[in-house]
Amino acid sequence: MSDCIFCKIIDGELPSAKVYEDENVYAFMDIGQVTEGHVLLIPKKHYENIYEMDEKTASELFKVAPKIANGIKEAFNPKGMNLVNNNGSFADQSVFHFHLHFLPRFDENDGLKVSWEQH
Ligand code: 5GP
Ligand code: ZN
Numbered sequence: 001m002s003d004c005i006f007c008k009i010i011d012g013e014l015p016s017a018k019v020y021e022d023e024n025v026y027a028f029m030d031i032g033q034v035t036e037g038h039v040l041l042i043p044k045k046h047y048e049n050i051y052e053m054d055e056k057t058a059s060e061l062f063k064v065a066p067k068i069a070n071g072i073k074e075a076f077n078p079k080g081m082n083l084v085n086n087n088g089s090f091a092d093q094s095v096f097h098f099h100l101h102f103l104p105r106f107d108e109n110d111g112l113k114v115s116w117e118q119h
Contacts, residue, residue: 006097010044020068024060027068030101034112037076037104041068047098049087061100068102078104082112 008014010026017029019039030038043061047053069081084101086093103112 004046004095004097006042006095006099007046010042019071020064022064024057025064027064034101035078035103035105035110037072037078037102039068039072039102041065041100041102043098048096049093049098050085051087053098065100072102072104076104078106080105 005014009016009028018026019029020027020041023044025041025043027039027041030040032038041061041064043053043057045057047057065083069083072078072081082101082103082105084103085099086101105112
């Protein structure tokens with residue numbers, strides 16, 4: 001997709017702080033750093049969202065998720081970590097190339113509302 005910023009990052013047309021790459025996926029620091037160590041993992045193939053993604057790409061992506069999470073854990077020593085994926089603008093998706101957020105958690109009062117309350 002010629003107008004997709006994440007495709008441009010994969011192609012090297014836009015700069016990024018890469019943390020992992022293989023033939024199928026690319027991981028890099030989120031420019032917004034919602035929490036310290038915030039990383040995005042994306043498939044190299046352009047899919048707008050989870051609804052479009054084929055099973056092979058999904059498995060290639062989630063296959064490396066533990067490696068990415070452990071790398072962040074070792075580098076930043078968080079107390080916990082949320083993996084988040086937004087699909088559609090109603091669900092706060094702003095870049096329409098599928099991406100998985102890795103959000104290290106350090107402070108219970110950080111204001112992030114990405115966990116369900118347990119009852
Ligand atoms: P979404 O809201 O679509 O789930 O998340 C998009 C994420 O992409 C945001 O967290 C935003 O900070 C990040 N982002 C947007 N543009 C860029 C960019 O050019 N470089 C990097 N590294 N992250 C970006
Ligand atoms: Zn794209």
